[in-house]
Amino acid sequence: MSLPGDNDAVRRAGAVLTVDLGAIAANWRGLRDAGRAAGRPVDCAAVLKADAYGTGATLVGPRLAAEGCRHFFVAHIDEAIALRAVLPELPIYVLNGLLPGTEGDFVEHRLVPVLNHLGQLNAWRGAAQRYSRPLDAVIHVDTGLNRLGFNPDEAQVLVNERGRLRGLRLALIISHLIASEEQNNPVNGEQLSRFRTFVKAMPGAPASLANSSGVFLGPDYHFDLLRPGAALYGINPLPDQSNPMLPVVTLNARILQVRKIDAFQTVGYGGAWRAARPGRVATIALGYADGYFRTLINRTHVQLAGHRVPVIGRISMDLTTIDVTDVPEAQCQPGDGVEVLGAHMTPDDLAEHARTNAYEVMTSLGRRYARVYVDRPELQPEPEPAEQPA
């Protein structure tokens, strides 16, 4: 099997990551429509932190903007500055908040900090005074995650003293769910009730609670703006059910060498795999430095010419070994590609084999892969029927 794409980077690459921008756009539309299903004007943002979960934020952002997405979240201010270069007008919110001394950067690049405590609120109000202009702000209220956001005491201060927002325009109130992927976990309802109480006490500002899995908890959780990340990139937001999202990434790695081995020979560092029969081993060009986790040792497989091929032995920094004994030699030659992620192995599947989650699989996708972006026209929505003259 040859590798996808035909440019120089692909010709030289050990592995090629294909990202389907059309599938990301279709996933976004699906989530937005789920928000609108109850008939309320719920909008849908996109979380593009960690380089859009490894898929490439500066390409995903404009693609989603073209689809109608109007709100973008990242974690770090530098992620926001990079995104601002390709999204000149739309609001970009920085979840990690306002670091001391970065107020000028936020103003210069027209970014919106997610304010996580009173200290950040005070600093941002001070910036509004210094720059003599109203500045947009998002308030993050902690409803139980105990990680970032106004704690209950600080939230109460804000409710009692609305003047603390003077000079600022409250663009959004957010909170983040602890266990939204567990649909029957009572903590969801508890967080919802705390969030509702805060939002009611701060009338006039739009609100956002639902991450990807939160969208599937139902309309009570939707408020004004959905805030999905993972599901956009094809990660299953419903872990115990079939995945409603379209797959987004495929990863193909190149065979570098094929060798014969005798029965009882070992393969790789530490001799962690031993052949039970004479056979053949292929070495492919990806390793733990590319996000192919060491925990995958003797635990997963790749796909080659219709065969399910076990990964054997320890994963090295740049190399992985696979048992190709059952693949005909003609279909297993140096330069051929094997499918590491794709229809046969989703990021959720690989995560299970690696004993992690698909978020970590996606955000660990290697920086050394050649990247090919596709946008399948068949995933575009049907055009609206033209109005018939009366």
Ligand SMILES: Cc1ncc(COP(=O)(O)O)c(C=O)c1O
């Ligand atoms: C504050 C916040 N909102 C939204 C998201 C998106 O969550 P998910 O990727 O589960 O959709 C994240 C991601 O961790 C987050 O930290």
